[in-house]
Amino acid sequence: MLFLCTFSAFAVDAHSQNARVTIHKVQVPLEDILNEIESQTDYLFLYTNEIDVDKKATVKVKSQPVSQLLNGLLAKSGITYQMEGTHIILSEKKVEEHQALPDKIKVTGTVKDANGEVIIGASVVEENTTNGTITDISGNFVLTVSDNAVVKVSYIGYVAQQVKAVQGKPLNIVLREDTKTLDEVVVIGYDIQRKGDVTSSVASIKSEDFSKGAVKDVGQLIQGKVAGLAITNPSGDPTSVPR
Numbered sequence: 676m677l678f679l680c681t682f683s684a685f686a687v688d689a690h691s692q693n694a695r696v697t698i699h700k701v702q703v704p705l706e707d708i709l710n711e712i713e714s715q716t717d718y719l720f721l722y723t724n725e726i727d728v729d730k731k732a733t734v735k736v737k738s739q740p741v742s743q744l745l746n747g748l749l750a751k752s753g754i755t756y757q758m759e760g761t762h763i764i765l766s767e768k769k770v771e772e773h774q775a776l777p778d779k780i781k782v783t784g785t786v787k788d789a790n791g792e793v794i795i796g797a798s799v800v801e802e803n804t805t806n807g808t809i810t811d812i813s814g815n816f817v818l819t820v821s822d823n824a825v826v827k828v829s830y831i832g833y834v835a836q837q838v839k840a841v842q843g844k845p846l847n848i849v850l851r852e853d854t855k856t857l858d859e860v861v862v863i864g865y866d867i868q869r870k871g872d873v874t875s876s877v878a879s880i881k882s883e884d885f886s887k888g889a890v891k892d893v894g895q896l897i898q899g900k901v902a903g904l905a906i907t908n909p910s911g912d913p914t915s916v917p918r
Contacts, residue, residue, distance in 0.1 A: 694718065695738045702731045708748065712741060722765035726754060778822040784846030785814045786828055794850060797830040802837065 694716040700708060706728035709720045718741060722728070730752065736744055745756050745763070755768045786797040793814025800807030801818065802825040810816045820826065820840050829835035833850035840846075 694741050696741060696744060697737045697739075698734045698744070699736075701733045701735075703733075704729050705732050705748075705752070708732060708734050712744070716741060717761045718763050719761060720763050720765060725767060726765050779819050780822050780824075780840060780842035782818050782820055782826060782840045782842065782846065784816055784848055786810045786816065786830070786848045786850060787814055788833070789849060789851050794830050794833075797828055797850070800827050800829075801825075801840075802827050 696712055696715045698708065698711050698715075700711070709728065712718060713720060732748060732752075734744065734748060741763075742758065749756060749765075753768050754765055757764045757766070784799075786794045786799070788794055793810070793812075795810060795812055795814060797810040797814070797816075798807060799809065799816045799818055801820040806818070806820065808816050808818050818826065822840075822842075824840045825837050826840050826846070827835055827837050828848050828850065830850055832853060834853045836848055836850060838846055838848060
């Protein structure tokens, strides 16, 4: 019995693969054409509600293989098909969207002053964007920018420079002191202002007043030295950043 069932299924499948249809329909819903194919063959179409079978189509074929008919019928419909035995599964064709992205390049460099001393914390920003970084303790920086971008390098009390980004060629940038604007400045947490422009009270601390002994961060250096300033470690982790 098992042999007979297997043979019968194989015969139906082989017949379906060689099935031909004759259809002459003009501007009818796609569903009508699919129903006609089912009526002339052993095929059964399977699809979800996402498949638009109401769109109009025209078919004029005589004794044409089903696969050849479907290739032409669905070519520009946004629908693809897959034959599995006597079942034909319809699905939406996946459209790959290729969005043109600007080419990116990686820029590296070093920022120094006129005396050859590295400048730590210099601002390096891609011009007309918020994409930027600062130099590390060695005065070095790495920044990924758009191709042909202009990079602006600046630091307090120095004349800013604009340089063209070049990939594979480290930028050696020398900033010179701006004698016209150099003045005492105050870092107020969210901005940098000239001391004369700050309207609120300002507390200062000299290096000789820093806390003595082993310290792990700048917060411990000034802890207890400024009235009203509280420095806490929110997590208790000795490696975390104090606030």
